[in-house]
Each structure stands twice: as structure tokens, then as C-alpha cells.
Amino acid sequence: AQSVTQPDIHITVSEGASLELRCNYSYGATPYLFWYVQSPGQGLQLLLKYFSGDTLVQGIKGFEAEFKRSQSSFNLRKPSVHWSDAAEYFCAVGTLSGSARQLTFGSGTQLTVLP
Amino acid sequence: GAGVSQSPRYKVAKRGRDVALRCDSISGHVTLYWYRQTLGQGSEVLTYSQSDAQRDKSGRPSGRFSAERPERSVSTLKIQRTEQGDSAVYLCASSFGGVDDGQPQHFGDGTRLSIL
Structure with a gap:
């Protein structure tokens, strides 16, 4: 069965500092990988996705993520964090169930940004 | 707007009552999902439907959770005989594709359900 692990429950960084959020997955086939962000009281917004090809993917809001098959990882990075980046971040793997693709999160x- | 819309945003119900949560998905999207999000546990899929066919995801107490799709872009999640453990945020998502095509899912803002 597929699973996704985000080992850091809470990360605090100062505004302007770099950021890396870790994500490890377990899936028997080539995964479809996603990062979503959720602000309080709102739904999940897609930041970026990896399907195939270049293992370094660029997303919105200056985020990027790198797929490393050997490490089963898909870590999210941002060179300089802004106060508006404070939110909760979810990594997800897309898996097949029947004939539909569903996400395992x-x-x-939780990211806190200090002024 | 053109996004996924859920209603109500907040719902409070007494334990044992039935509740219904609505989702209006993006026009043209084929597959519609319901997820349950609880603090510290992330999100888990409850059920999904592709076009008019209903597929239930295992793992939830059988029989209490069901989804109907009265229209192609509308889904109603029904929870029968609610329990306090059902308190959570329920997220609806839809995607353009159905079969393995890698289309991302678009999420609504969720319905926060509190069971007293």
C-alpha cells in the first residue's frame, strides 16, 4: 500500500530564510507526486506536481521540488520565505484505485514564518 | 467563480443525526472525490465517483458514509447516525480526467463538521 511521510510536523523559519520541507513516499510504481498548501479556513491549493521528465519541478509562489527516486523523496524548497507563506503544506502521491486516480496525503x- | 464550491462552510449537528454536505465541482470534470481531514492526520479519501458510477473507498464504517451525484457536477456526501469521531473538515475535489492521466485534483474550501 502507498504511504506518504512528512517527518516534520512543525517548522519555524525567519522571513527571507531558505526553506526545505521533507516528503518521503512508498509506492510500488512510478508515482505522481504533488505538493499542496492550505491556509486556515481554506481548501488545498496545488503548488506543483511531478509526473515524469525533469526531476526538478517549478511551482507557483516561487516553490520548487525535486524528485529523487533513489531516496523515495520529493522535498519542497523555496530560497527565500515570505510571511505570506505561513500555512500548512501537504505532500501527496497519486495512486490508482479502480479506474480513478486518488491522492494519498x-x-x-505546519510552517510558521517569523518577522 | 469557476472553482470547486462546498456548502455549508460550517455545520454543527447532534450526535446520532444525519447530515448532508454539498459539493459543486468544476464544469466538465469527470471524477469527484470526498476527503476527510483531521488535525495531525492529514487527509484520507472517503469515496469517489467517476461520471455516474459510484465507487466507495474502504476504511470508513460501512453504511454510514455515502455519496450521491444527482447531477454531473454536483455531489452530496451523506453521513448517517453521526458520531463524535466524525468531527472533521470534509474536502471535495474534482479532476478533469478519470483514468490514469495525471490530472491534478482541484479542491474546495471544505466543510467543517462538528458533532456535539
């Missing part, structure tokens, strides 16, 4: 990483 990690438990999330």
Missing part, C-alpha cells in the same frame, strides 16, 4: 507540515 502526508500528515502535513
Whole structure:
């Protein structure tokens, strides 16, 4: 069965500092990988996705993620964090169930940004 | 707007009552999902439907959770005989594709359900 692990429950960084959120997955086939962000009281917004090809993917809001098959990881990075980036971040792997693709989520990483 | 819309945003119900949550998906999207999000546990899929066919995801107490799709872009999640453990945020998502095509899912803002 597929699973997604986000080892950091809560991360605090200062505004302007770099950020890396970790994500490890377990899936028997080539995964479709996603990062979503959720602000309080709102739904999940897609930041970026990896399907195939270049293992370094660029997303919205200056985020990028790198797929490393050997490490089963898909870590999210941003060179300089802004206060508006404070939110909860979810890594997800897309898996097939029947004939539809559904997402298995990690438990999330809460990001706090200090001024 | 053109996104996924859920109603109500907040719902409070007494334990044992039935509740219904609505989702209006993006026009043209084929597959519609319901997820349950609880604090510290992330999100888990409850059920999904592709076009007019209903597929239930295992793992939930059988029989209490069901989804109907009265229209192609509308889904109603029904929870029967609610329990306090059902308190969570329920997220609806839809995607353009159905079969393995890698289309991303678009999420609504969720309905926060509190069971007293």
C-alpha cells in the first residue's frame, strides 16, 4: 500500500530564510507526486506536481521540488520565505484505485514564518 | 467563480443525526472525490465517483458514509447516525480526467463538521 511521510510536523523559519520541507513516499510504481498548501479556513491549493521528465519541478509562489527516486523523496524548497507563506503544506502521491486516480496525503507540515 | 464550491462552510449537528454536505465541482470534470481531514492526520479519501458510477473507498464504517451525484457536477456526501469521531473538515475535489492521466485534483474550501 502507498504511504506518504512528512517527518516534520512543525517548522519555524525567519522571513527571507531558505526553506526545505521533507516528503518521503512508498509506492510500488512510478508515482505522481504533488505538493499542496492550505491556509486556515481554506481548501488545498496545488503548488506543483511531478509526473515524469525533469526531476526538478517549478511551482507557483516561487516553490520548487525535486524528485529523487533513489531516496523515495520529493522535498519542497523555496530560497527565500515570505510571511505570506505561513500555512500548512501537504505532500501527496497519486495512486490508482479502480479506474480513478486518488491522492494519498502526508500528515502535513505546519510552517510558521517569523518577522 | 469557476472553482470547486462546498456548502455549508460550517455545520454543527447532534450526535446520532444525519447530515448532508454539498459539493459543486468544476464544469466538465469527470471524477469527484470526498476527503476527510483531521488535525495531525492529514487527509484520507472517503469515496469517489467517476461520471455516474459510484465507487466507495474502504476504511470508513460501512453504511454510514455515502455519496450521491444527482447531477454531473454536483455531489452530496451523506453521513448517517453521526458520531463524535466524525468531527472533521470534509474536502471535495474534482479532476478533469478519470483514468490514469495525471490530472491534478482541484479542491474546495471544505466543510467543517462538528458533532456535539
